[in-house]
Structure formats: structure tokens, C-alpha cells
Amino acid sequence: MIVQREVLMLASTPILSPTAGYSMLALFSVLWIGLGIWWGRRATSYEGFAVAGRNVGLALGTATAVATWITSNTTMLAPQFALQLGIWGALAYCTASFGLFAFAPMSGRIRHLMPEGYTAVEFVRRRYGAIATVPFLIISLFYAITWLISMSMAGGKLLEVLAGIPYEVGMTVVIAVCVTYTLFGGMYAVIGTDFIQSLIILVGLVVVTLAVLTQVEIAEVHEKLQADRPMLLSIFFPAALMAIFNNMLFGFGEIFHSNVWWSRAFAMREGVGPKAYVLGGLLWLPIPIVAGFLGLAAPALGIGISQPDTVGPLVAATLLGDVGAFLVFVVVFCSLASSLDSLLAATSDLIVNDIAGPLAPSEPTPQQKRRRSGISIIVLGVLAWAVALPNVSDLATVLFFAGPLVGSCIWPIVGGLYYRRPGPLAASAAMISGSLIGLVAYYTIGWMVASLVGATVSGIVFALLVWLHPDEFDFELLSEPVAQQDDCGGPDVDNLSAVGS
Amino acid sequence: MRPRSFGLTFFLLFQAVSVGAQEPSAAPSTAISLAFKQTEFQPARAGYVSLQWNDVLSSSTSGGTYVVRDQHDTIFYRGRLPMAFVSGLPDGEYRFDVSVMDADGNINLRSGEPAVLRVEHWSLIQALSLFAIGSIVFLTLIGVIVYGALDRSCARGTSGAVNR
Numbered sequence: 001m002i003v004q005r006e007v008l009m010l011a012s013t014p015i016l017s018p019t020a021g022y023s024m025l026a027l028f029s030v031l032w033i034g035l036g037i038w039w040g041r042r043a044t045s046y047e048g049f050a051v052a053g054r055n056v057g058l059a060l061g062t063a064t065a066v067a068t069w070i071t072s073n074t075t076m077l078a079p080q081f082a083l084q085l086g087i088w089g090a091l092a093y094c095t096a097s098f099g100l101f102a103f104a105p106m107s108g109r110i111r112h113l114m115p116e117g118y119t120a121v122e123f124v125r126r127r128y129g130a131i132a133t134v135p136f137l138i139i140s141l142f143y144a145i146t147w148l149i150s151m152s153m154a155g156g157k158l159l160e161v162l163a164g165i166p167y168e169v170g171m172t173v174v175i176a177v178c179v180t181y182t183l184f185g186g187m188y189a190v191i192g193t194d195f196i197q198s199l200i201i202l203v204g205l206v207v208v209t210l211a212v213l214t215q216v217e218i219a220e221v222h223e224k225l226q227a228d229r230p231m232l233l234s235i236f237f238p239a240a241l242m243a244i245f246n247n248m249l250f251g252f253g254e255i256f257h258s259n260v261w262w263s264r265a266f267a268m269r270e271g272v273g274p275k276a277y278v279l280g281g282l283l284w285l286p287i288p289i290v291a292g293f294l295g296l297a298a299p300a301l302g303i304g305i306s307q308p309d310t311v312g313p314l315v316a317a318t319l320l321g322d323v324g325a326f327l328v329f330v331v332v333f334c335s336l337a338s339s340l341d342s343l344l345a346a347t348s349d350l351i352v353n354d355i356a357g358p359l360a361p362s363e364p365t366p367q368q369k370r371r372r373s374g375i376s377i378i379v380l381g382v383l384a385w386a387v388a389l390p391n392v393s394d395l396a397t398v399l400f401f402a403g404p405l406v407g408s409c410i411w412p413i414v415g416g417l418y419y420r421r422p423g424p425l426a427a428s429a430a431m432i433s434g435s436l437i438g439l440v441a442y443y444t445i446g447w448m449v450a451s452l453v454g455a456t457v458s459g460i461v462f463a464l465l466v467w468l469h470p471d472e473f474d475f476e477l478l479s480e481p482v483a484q485q486d487d488c489g490g491p492d493v494d495n496l497s498a499v500g501s
Numbered sequence: 502m503r504p505r506s507f508g509l510t511f512f513l514l515f516q517a518v519s520v521g522a523q524e525p526s527a528a529p530s531t532a533i534s535l536a537f538k539q540t541e542f543q544p545a546r547a548g549y550v551s552l553q554w555n556d557v558l559s560s561s562t563s564g565g566t567y568v569v570r571d572q573h574d575t576i577f578y579r580g581r582l583p584m585a586f587v588s589g590l591p592d593g594e595y596r597f598d599v600s601v602m603d604a605d606g607n608i609n610l611r612s613g614e615p616a617v618l619r620v621e622h623w624s625l626i627q628a629l630s631l632f633a634i635g636s637i638v639f640l641t642l643i644g645v646i647v648y649g650a651l652d653r654s655c656a657r658g659t660s661g662a663v664n665r
């Protein structure tokens with residue numbers, strides 16, 4: 001037995017009533033804004049606002065790593081990968097957790113080298129100088145805004161699929177909620193809400209998984225796929241084989257370069273980062289496999305899929321009815337919020353510290369930086385809303401366009417963190433060449449090779465130029481304090497960390 | 502027959518004659534057709550495609566659904582949205598049609614021209630080559646990180662930096 005086919009024939013219609021959808025939207029909006037403002041009340045200094053006082057403990061650190069990496073893409077794109085590329089697709093998506101494992105030792109190194117750092121771009125500027133900062137800043141901003149837009153679009157699509165709430169309304173509310181609580185609480189609010197959101201996400205996913213497995217016979221799914229869509233089970237599925245390391249390197253590039261992860265490394269207490277990122281990776285690893293199974297089950301269950309990025313929520317909600325729809329709604333809403341708030345906070349740090357800061361004639365005061373952060377968060381929210389409003393592209397297309405760009409940042413970051421010899425020429429040439437040739441691969445072959453090509457070309461160029469033009473960087477320069485005075489008289493040691501320690 | 506009744510009879514007869522003299526009315530212009538928006542595609546290199554057609558159910562109050570099937574009668578989509586995502590296809594040519602099926606399973610409407618898709622997967626040699634390159638990049642990267650992280654004790658600078 002699988003399920004009643006008659007029910008599934010209407011799977012393309014909303015599962016929850018709009019009334020229930022609007023009620024839940026209102027409930028969670030109030031909850032996140034309330035919690036965010038409450039947690040963020042300690043963000044009285046810029047350091048508290050930007051890096052939560054640099055005193056985040058293991059539990060909060062792990063929770064924020066998990067919650068941030070469980071994006072709506074995990075719950076929506078992982079099933080899409082499975083539906084497009086079969087079993088290899090689900091496995092390819094779960095390799096993104098390797099990025100967290102690899103970043104674990106790097107986070108400790110970052111915290112050690114830059115005890116007063118704020119952003120990844122700041123590292124590149126101080127490590128390599130202006131010549132490498134320009135391409136890195138462009139890539140960082142492009143990626144952050146692309147991710148922000150894809151999250152916003154995912155929110156709108158999810159609410160439309162699950163509850164029939166118009167795309168424009170759902171997307172607007174999701175952005176407005178995240179902007180509001182990030183604006184008031186900064187990193188305190190982000191990490192605090194991430195803790196609650198990660199718990200809800202993990203419990204919700206476990207319940208959905210157990211419930212789905214009680215209703216679906218794996219043998220029947222296998223039989224149906226083998227008959228109608230055999231490539232989804234094929235070991236030698238060419239596109240899927242190409243996608244495996246592509247996705248892995250995309251994940252590496254995302255985490256290694258993005259200020260979302262660097263800001264957490266700066267925010268965690270010394271020694272916490274490596275453990276938190278490993279634990280976060282272990283908790284994240286099985287989630288794409290579970291989500292991917294939903295994508296594989298859809299054809300066997302006879303569920304009509306119109307848009308592949310909605311297959312996961314649709315299958316769960318169809319199989320489990322109102323309860324499933326409720327769970328999916330909660331899980332994905334938490335995933336969206338936990339990623340959107342992180343992006344807003346981390347990207348506003350980039351704008352304040354790496355764009356407005358260097359351009360200003362004098363060093364801004366902490367109060368000015370705090371004010372600029374608020375303005376940046378609002379501007380980013382409005383920008384994401386405006387671009388997401390037309391709903392012109394599917395999630396994978398939007399996201400994977402950034403793949404070659406972030407893939408080309410891997411080697412300059414790793415080399416710059418651990419080795420003295422890489423210089424600005426090697427770093428900038430690696431980023432530019434990897435991005436350009438990766439984009440060519442994106443258009444001529446497809447998204448499933450773009451990050452791989454970008455990372456490979458970037459690595460070759462980087463190695464060659466380090467060999468031809470070796471540098472001799474003094475790492476002491478990174479630990480020199482940046483001229484900065486706090487409006488509250490020094491580092492903000494928070495009580496929030498007590499929860500996580 | 503009283504004059505009033507006569508007048509009424511004449512009036513009705515006049516009306517009937519004028520109607521009867523008309524040609525039978527033409528068929529109502531409400532004939533609905535169902536057609537794919539795109540019937541020819543570039544070869545699908547990853548074995549999946551999105552099919553779209555004009556929506557005839559949005560204005561309908563009946564409980565019909567769209568059904569998409571290929572030339573072998575394999576059903577790939579059932580639902581009410583005018584769009585279907587089809588994946589997992591091996592190499593070959595596929596001819597899809599879409600129909601509207603009522604609640605009793607009767608087909609009320611069927612697309613005329615099929616959507617024709619040719620699936621030609623990337624060559625396995627190319628895929629395995631990229632797989633091999635990916636594994637080399639991955640292993641090298643892990644080696645560089647591990648070496649950098651572990652070797653700090655052998656060649657560290659004053660800030661714990663590696664002297665390489």
C-alpha cells in the first residue's frame with residue numbers, strides 16, 4: 001500500500017486552508033520578532049550587535065551553524081536534486097556538510113589570527129591588500145544577495161504551495177519579519193533565534209521522516225522508479241556524476257568565503273568554533289538524504305510535480321495531511337528565518353566595515369557603525385524584496401549562478417589562512433580566472449560543473465602564481481587591533497553565552 | 502375566436518415564422534483547445550524537462566485534472582497546474598501528450614500536437630573525467646588544510662602562522 005491515489009491527484013492544490021496559513025504566519029512572525037527583540041536587547045554596542053560580544057558557547061555555536069546551513073534550499077532543493085539527478089543527487093547535496101567539517105579547523109585559525117576581526121573581506125584586505133579585495137568583495141556581495149533573494153523566493157513559493165497564500169504576500173511577510181528582528185537585535189537576535197529554530201527544525205524533520213516512512217514502502221518506490229524513470233537509480237547517470245564534486249566544492253566555496261560563517265567564527269569563544277562546526281556538520285549530514293527521499297518518492301506516489309523545487313514540501317504535506325503541512329510549514333519557516341537573518345546581519349557587516357568604512361574620510365564611531373548597520377539591513381531587505389517580487393526563475397538557477405564565483409575563492413582563503421607564500425597576485429588572479437571560466441562552463445555545459453571548473457581553474461592559477469611570485473606575509477599583521485572604540489567601554493561579554501556554554 | 506385571442510395568435514405565429522426562417526445558429530464559439538506552449542526542445546542532457554500548456558481548468562468548476570503521458574502510456578503527471586516536471590529519462594525520443602480527465606477517468610480533452618523531447622545524456626567519459634578531477638581537487642584541498650592545521654607546531658611564527 002502506498003496512498004490513496006484520488007487524494008494525490010489533487011496534490012497540486014494547497015494543503016492548508018488560507019486561514020490556517022495566515023494564522024501560522026502571524027503566530028510565527030510575532031514569535032520571531034518578540035524573541036529577536038528580547039534577545040537583542042543586549043546589543044547596545046557595535047561589537048555586541050555585529051559579533052555577539054565574541055563569547056558564544058558551544059551549544060549556541062552548534063545550533064547557529066546547523067540552523068544557518070539548514071536553509072530553505074536544504075528542504076526544497078535537496079528533494080529537487082533527487083528528483084532531477086536521482087540517488088546521486090541526494091548524496092551530492094549532503095556533501096555540502098563536508099564544508100562545515102573542513103571549516104572547523106579554519107574557524108579556530110580565524111579566531112586566533114584575528115581576535116578583533118569582523119568580516120571575511122577584512123581578512124582578504126589585510127592579508128592580500130586592495131587588489132584582491134575588489135573581486136572578493138564583489139563575489140561576496142553577489143553571493144549574499146543571490147542567497148537572500150533565493151531564500152525570499154523560497155518563502156513566497158512555500159506559503160503559496162502549502163496554504164494558498166499569494167506569493168507576493170508570503171514573500172513580503174517573511175522578509176519583513178527577518179528584517180525587523182535583525183534590525184533590533186543584530187547577531188544576538190540571530191544566534192538566539194537560531195537556537196530555537198534549530199531545535200524546531202530538527203524535531204520537525206525527525207517527525208516528518210518517521211511519519212513518511214510509515215506510509216511509504218521503499219521497495220515500491222524503487223520498483224516504480226526502475227520502470228518509469230530508471231536514470232534516477234542509475235549509478236552511471238552522467239549529469240549526477242558531474243554534480244557530486246561540483247556540489248561539494250560549491251559548499252566549500254560558500255562556507256569558506258561567506259561572512260555568514262566568518263562572523264560566527266568571530267562571535268564564538270576561542271576554542272569553540274572547531275567543535276561547533278563539526279557537530280553542526282554531523283547534525284546536518286542526514287537531512288538532505290531524508291529530504292531527497294521525498295523527491296524520489298514523488299513519482300512513485302503519483303504526485304504531480306509542476307515545479308521541482310516544491311516537491312519536498314508537497315510530498316510531505318500530501319502524505320501527512322494537515323499535520324504534515326503544519327510540520328513542513330514550521331520547519332521551512334524556521335529554515336528561512338534562520339538563514340535570512342544570518343545573511344542580513346553578515347552582509348550588513350560587509351557594507352559597514354568593508355564598503356562604507358574604507359570610503360569614509362575618518363574612522364566611524366561605534367554609534368555611526370551601528371546606525372549604518374541598521375540602514376544596511378533595511379536596504380538589503382528592500383533589495384531582496386524588489387528582485388524576488390517578479391518570481392522569474394527557479395531556485396536552482398538563481399543559486400547555482402553563484403557557484404563558480406564562490407568556488408574560485410576556496411584556494412585564496414585556505415592558502416591565505418595557513419601559508420605565508422600566497423600573495424595578492426595569486427589570490428586575485430585565481431578568483432578572477434576561476435569565476436570567468438566557471439561561468440563559461442555554466443553556460444556551455446551546465447550548473448552541475450560550474451563550481452568544479454571554477455575551483456579547479458582557480459586552484460591551478462593560484463598554485464602557479466604562488467610558485468612564480470612567492471610572498472612572505474607576516475601573520476602578526478592580522479592580529480593587530482583595528483582602531484576602534486566601543487561605546488560601552490570594551491568588549492561586550494554577554495549572558496547569552498551562558499546558555500551555550 | 503375573439504378578436505383579442507386572434508391578435509395574440511397572429512403575433513405568436515409571426516414570431517414563430519420569423520424564427521423558423523433563420524438558418525441554424527453556428528456552433529458556439531466556446532470550443533476549447535489544449536496545446537503545449539512548446540513542442541520541440543533542445544536535447545535534454547540531464548534527462549529532465551518542464552512541459553507547459555494552456556490552462557483550461559482555471560476557469561472550470563469541474564474536478565478534472567491534467568494527465569501527461571508519453572507514447573508508451575506511462576503517466577508522468579496528474580494535477581491541476583498547467584505545468585509538469587518530467588525527469589529520470591534514459592536516452593531516446595519521447596512524445597508527450599496532455600489530456601484533461603474527469604473524476605470518472607474519462608478523457609474530455611486531449612492536446613493535438615505532442616511535445617517531442619530527445620534525451621541525450623552527457624557522455625560517460627566526460628562525466629567520469631570530471632568526477633576524477635573533482636576527487637583530485639577535493640583530496641588536494643583536504644590535504645592542504647590538514648597539513649596547514651597540523652604542521653603549525655613544526656614551523657610556527659609568533660602568531661602561530663606557518664612559515665611557508
